[in-house]
């Protein structure tokens with residue numbers, strides 16, 4: 001009776017999936033597990049370029065980033081205790097393995113700025129003895145490395161895509177749920193042995209089910225109906241998102257990325273799914289997302305147009321109120337990555353246009369857990385003139401304006417612009433920070449608020465005098481604030 005009563009009380013207090021306050025550091029990252037050591041370096045010897053770029057995103061947001069380490073490679077990783085390298089493409093532990101990790105993999109946790117928290121993605125795809133050994137042997141290493149800096153644990157990545165690959169082509173939600181339950185129960189048992197403090201009720205939490213899209217072949221609603229959260233350990237319902245595939249037909253920068261309608265349509269499917277999960281006691285996040293799956297497409301995902309998409313997508317996602325945080329996926333050398341952390345092939349490390357979009361989004365969405373984001377109607381082209389307001393206690397604090405008309409730096413024509421009018425208080429001073437570049441097509445020459453964050457300075461900001469910084473604007477006596485934004489440009493306006 002007592003336990004039934006406390007169960008009822010607990011159920012009533014539980015925060016179900018709902019529209020409401022965002023998490024802090026709304027703009028966060030996901031890093032492909034196999035590339036994590038390259039991005040991070042080690043705690044002893046951090047990758048300073050990554051460190052500086054991440055620090056700037058954290059400083060802009062007023063809170064440290066939350067880094068999800070996982071992805072496809074997490075479901076391939078087999079642990080070999082004798083392997084000295086962090087990652088390898090083969091190992092004695094399993095001659096069939098295509099990716100192996102050693103003990104030193106875990107030295108990379110803690111390399112990012114103090115306060116950064118992480119999630120670690122364990123292998124669920126490997127339902128064989130080396131897979132089970134991997135879980136048993138890596139839990140002690142992971143918990144030791146993540147004590148004090150753990151966000152949540154994750155078991156398996158995009159299990160809906162195991163069908164016909166790691167599992168039968170008709171693998172049902174129920175069987176996935178049973179596998180996941182078995183693995184998370186084992187995880188909790190191993191944690192109890194190795195790091196009991198982190199297994200205590202209240203400390204142990206998970207993100208799940210990390211499916212590839214809201215329309216996944218294994219339905220998220222079925223997964224939860226089959227008991228995925230029967231023990232109440234799932235705190236974050238993670239669903240992934242991509243606008244389209246790198247090689248999908250018909251994909252263009254203008255229509256797939258620089259489009260308010262395309263972004264709003266994609267995110268509506270997440271809102272619909274979140275609403276259908278209103279009885280699940282957890283928050284909804286985009287645990288992995290980016291522009292085009294398959295690593296992104298060169299010429300589309302790595303150009304300034306994709307940087308503008310990052311801002312547009314982030315602002316709209318925040319405006320839904322259902323999505324509490326987003327994790328932009330990163331992989332070494334992928335077109336959609338915000339930066340290349342180490343030399344690869346003939347390329348030096350470099351900052352890519354999507355980084356600047358994140359910096360602008362981080363500035364707009366600062367202190368995300370205290371703001372409410374709403375769209376602002378700019379009375380223009382509903383697809384290409386996109387406006388957002390960030391409100392603190394009902395007062396407009398920051399504005400994001402995007403002119404999503406595609407302008408190519410090599411077009412030879414004059415660059416157009418739009419004059420936007422925002423309603424604020426009369427005679428009020430505001431500051432304009434521009435996200436700009438020579439065109440939507442470029443992959444270098446991007447600045448935010450007059451600064452670049454390139455490898456030459458290890459990602460530390462450098463003033464670019466050819467662009468403006470902190471432009472002052474004042475509203476007129478009627479409270480109209482006028483701001484001109486060039487085609488393929490965006491501004492963040494702050495008080």
Ligand SMILES: *[C@@H]1O[C@H](CO)[C@@H](O)[C@H](O)[C@H]1NC(C)=O
Pocket residue numbers: 080081082092093094
């Ligand atoms: C690791 O090394 C030990 C000692 O040499 C050996 O007994 C063991 O079989 C090795 N493990 C693997 C997976 O090769």
Ligand SMILES: *[C@@H]1O[C@H](CO)[C@@H](O)[C@H](O)[C@H]1NC(C)=O
Pocket residue numbers: 114
């Ligand atoms: C990070 O925290 C550690 C341990 O608290 C401390 O030794 C180190 O100096 C801090 N690093 C920075 C850059 O603040």
Ligand SMILES: *[C@@H]1O[C@H](CO)[C@@H](O)[C@H](O)[C@H]1NC(C)=O
Pocket residue numbers: 075076077094095096097098099123125126127128130131
């Ligand atoms: C175990 O599963 C993993 C998938 O993570 C696979 O790569 C590996 O080949 C499997 N091992 C054997 C012996 O089948």
Ligand SMILES: *[C@@H]1O[C@H](CO)[C@@H](O)[C@H](O)[C@H]1NC(C)=O
Pocket residue numbers: 132135179182183186
């Ligand atoms: C459950 O997990 C354990 C430990 O990882 C493993 O040994 C066992 O085979 C799994 N059982 C099923 C039915 O998957």
Ligand SMILES: *[C@@H]1O[C@H](CO)[C@@H](O)[C@H](O)[C@H]1NC(C)=O
Pocket residue numbers: 201231
């Ligand atoms: C933790 O919760 C589980 C189920 O939710 C329960 O069976 C277990 O007894 C709890 N453990 C502690 C130490 O409270």
Ligand SMILES: *[C@@H]1O[C@H](CO)[C@@H](O)[C@H](O)[C@H]1NC(C)=O
Pocket residue numbers: 062366367
């Ligand atoms: C975020 O909140 C802190 C603490 O209230 C405040 O000092 C800071 O100015 C805020 N940042 C922005 C960009 O509003």
Ligand SMILES: *[C@@H]1O[C@H](CO)[C@@H](O)[C@H](O)[C@H]1NC(C)=O
Pocket residue numbers: 392393
């Ligand atoms: C918003 O209002 C709450 C409650 O009245 C107050 O505690 C908080 O300080 C306010 N925040 C800001 C930034 O003014």
Ligand SMILES: *[C@@H]1O[C@H](CO)[C@@H](O)[C@H](O)[C@H]1NC(C)=O
Pocket residue numbers: 417418419484
């Ligand atoms: C925007 O306003 C400026 C000055 O107020 C004006 O010179 C310019 O022609 C306007 N541009 C457009 C596209 O209306």
Ligand SMILES: *[C@@H]1O[C@H](CO)[C@@H](O)[C@H](O)[C@H]1NC(C)=O
Pocket residue numbers: 463465
């Ligand atoms: C940019 O402007 C600043 C401040 O006016 C000046 O100190 C700096 O030398 C200039 N840099 C370049 C490269 O012109």
Ligand SMILES: *[C@@H]1O[C@H](CO)[C@@H](O)[C@H](O)[C@H]1NC(C)=O
Pocket residue numbers: 426427476477
């Ligand atoms: C705004 O400025 C105008 C011109 O200086 C002045 O006439 C008007 O009273 C001011 N309005 C407010 C609300 O301060």
